[in-house]
Amino acid sequence: MTIPSLFVAHGSPMLALEDHDYARFLQGLGQHFKIPKAIVVFSAHWDTPTQSMTIDDSHATMYDFYGFPEELYELTYPAQGDSDLNKRIDELFKKHNLNYIPAQGRGLDHGVWVILQKLYPEANIPVIELSVDSTRSPKEQYNIGAMLTELRKEDVLIIGSGGLVHNLRTLSEGAQTDEWAVEFDHWIAEELEEWDLKSLFDYRQKAPFADQAVPPYGLEHFIPLFYAMGAADDERKAKRLFQDYQYGNLSLNCWMFGS
Template identity: 60%
Template sequence: MTVPALFVAHGSPALAVEDNAYTRFLKELGSRLPRPRGIVVFSAHWDSPDQCIDVDEQHAALHDFYGFPEEMYTIEYPAPGDPAIHNDIIDMFKLHNLSARPVQNRGLDHGVWVILRHMYPQADIPVITLSVDSRRSPKEQYDIGCMLSALREQDILIIGSGGLVHNLRLLRNTEEPESWATAFDDWIGEQLQTWNLKQLFEYGKKAPFVKEAVPSYAVEHFIPLFYAMGAADNDRKAQKLFQAYEHGCLSLNCWMFGAR
């Protein structure tokens, strides 16, 4: 089985310490995927006009949130980096005339370590984090993912970490998903199943309830989807592995691209 690309919702930072259907799914997913040689994550929590890449040889967890229980700020995920992998990525970008800016000592943001803590709790697989750019068009974001598609043939797992429905201002104290949130997710899912890039690239105009699902202040949470899809452009298959909701409209989705 070729290592797939994934879109993984990272939800709330509290997901790091929760035991629920989604965290149990993530644990099971990590155990059943082919063990990767390295993990590359496009994180919603690193939005930059430059294409940045972390080049640390040893990672610390970045606690980039506030108002959570004290235990959350003591969690570490001491995964190693890998100079060979991040140099390969820089070369791949350069081949496509995309300049990558190396960044040291940033740490792994919670969009990275929260999901990996469940998928690979031993923190013994090299991790490289890449920024996203919410100012780029969906096609440009997709094309950047395409530049790295060859990594999958080298046993590198590529993840886009974000959230398809991510509007913190509309959260509710309910277990039932809001109808507008499911309508948006279902529309996105239909386009993914048919790899309808024309519709997806115009999601801002075509998708139902897009202003509620992807508010302007949270676009960076949606766009890792395009980076992950691009990484599977040479094998256009999409499979929904999980979908649930917290607080009515915080979607917890996982999509697998390029493998079945």
């Protein structure tokens, strides 16, 4: 059975400490498929104009946030790298004429380790982080993900980590979920289930409340969706595994693509 690719919302860094429905869902998510031999994550928190890839034998834990409880800064996720997988990705990128920059000593940002410490808390599966590029078109982002489709047949889990509705300027402490966020997520869900790439690539014009859900200053959180989708281009099947909200409109969702 081919391992799927995933889009995983990483929410707030506090997810690492929280105990709620979404946190518990992530803790059990790995049971949906066999244990991967390695994990590749396209993270919203590494937005670069040229594709980049970590090449370290071991990873430091990055605390790329501020103003949170001290307990959060004491967490670590000491995952190893995978030089063989680095070489394999290098082959696939070169096969499709994609230039990339190897990054040494960067560490894993919270878009990676916050979700992985829920999914695989023992940190015993090798991890490689890949950057996203918010200046590329959705089609280009999708195509980069598609370059890695073969890895899923080699038991590599590919994750896009971000947030479909991620507008920090509109968050609130109220318990009620904003209807505009729900409508945007509903539209995205319909198009994903139909695998309607034409509409999805033009989401900015076609999706309701797109400018609120995906503001220009938060674009990098939405686009990991396209990388994760592209990695399942050979199957083109989408299934929503979880949906909830925090702070009025911060979307906590998980999509599975492929088997």
